[in-house]
Amino acid sequence: LMCSCSVWGGLVQAGGSLQLSCAASGFAFNGYAVGWFRQAPGKEREFVAAVHRNSRNTLAADSVKGRFTISRDNSANTVYLQMNNLKPEDTATYDCAASRTIILSSLRNRSMYAYWGKGTLVTVSS
Numbered sequence: 001l002m003c004s005c006s007v008w009g010g011l012v013q014a015g016g017s018l019q020l021s022c023a024a025s026g027f028a029f030n031g032y033a034v035g036w037f038r039q040a041p042g043k044e045r046e047f048v049a050a051v052h053r054n055s056r057n058t059l060a061a062d063s064v065k066g067r068f069t070i071s072r073d074n075s076a077n078t079v080y081l082q083m084n085n086l087k088p089e090d091t092a093t094y095d096c097a098a099s100r101t102i103i104l105s106s107l108r109n110r111s112m113y114a115y116w117g118k119g120t121l122v123t124v125s126s
Contacts, residue, residue: 010120010121010122010123011123011125012086012122012123012124012125013086013124013125014086014087014088014124014125014126015085015086016086016124017082017083017084017085017086018083018086018122019080019081019082019083020036020080020081020083020094020096020120020122021078021079021080021081022034022036022078022079022080022081022096022117023076023077023078024077024078024079024098024115025077027098027115029074029077029098030053030074030077031053031100032053032098032099032100032114032115033050033051033052033053033098033099033100033101033102033104033107034050034051034070034072034079034096034097034098034099035047035048035049035050035051035096035097035098035099035107035113036048036049036050036070036079036081036094036095036096036097037094037095037096037097037110038090038092038093038094038095038122039092039093039095040089040091040092040093041092043092045095045110046061047061047107047108047109047110048060048061048064048068048081048094049061049064049068049069049070049081050070050099050104050107050108051070051071051072051079052102052104052107053102055071055072055074057104058070058071059104059105059107059108061108063089064083064090067083067084067085067086068081068082068083068084069081069082069084070082079096081094081096083122086122086124087124088124088125088126089124090122090124091122091123091124092121092122093119093120093121093122094119094120094121094122095116095117095118095119095120096116096117097110097113097114097115097116097117098113098114098115099112099113099114100114
């Protein structure tokens with residue numbers, strides 16, 4: 001999985017927006033759910049959002065609900081994370097990952113993911 005960011009260097013001011021994209025290759029993307037995780041310095045990696053392989057069902061962490069939206073384009077083998085109203089506490093390295101599970105709730109668990117992207121640093125300044 002390859003992750004990229006819509007803003008060079010992933011630096012944005014608080015209240016701003018950013019879109020992350022993750023392009024997949026080497027496996028049948030439309031047969032996998034895809035999730036985003038993040039890890040801030042000195043903290044554990046945490047779940048952010050996930051989209052089922054059916055493209056309709058999504059899941060988001062309480063900390064990002066109403067601000068972040070996950071979507072996917074199976075024709076482009078790409079998943080997106082639209083991040084609005086960013087806060088300094090959103091600063092972290094964001095990773096995308098792919099999972100074969102069809103149980104939406106289990107996508108919060110990083111052990112359910114088989115493929116991981118390289119990660120993109122997002123910095124939100126106050």
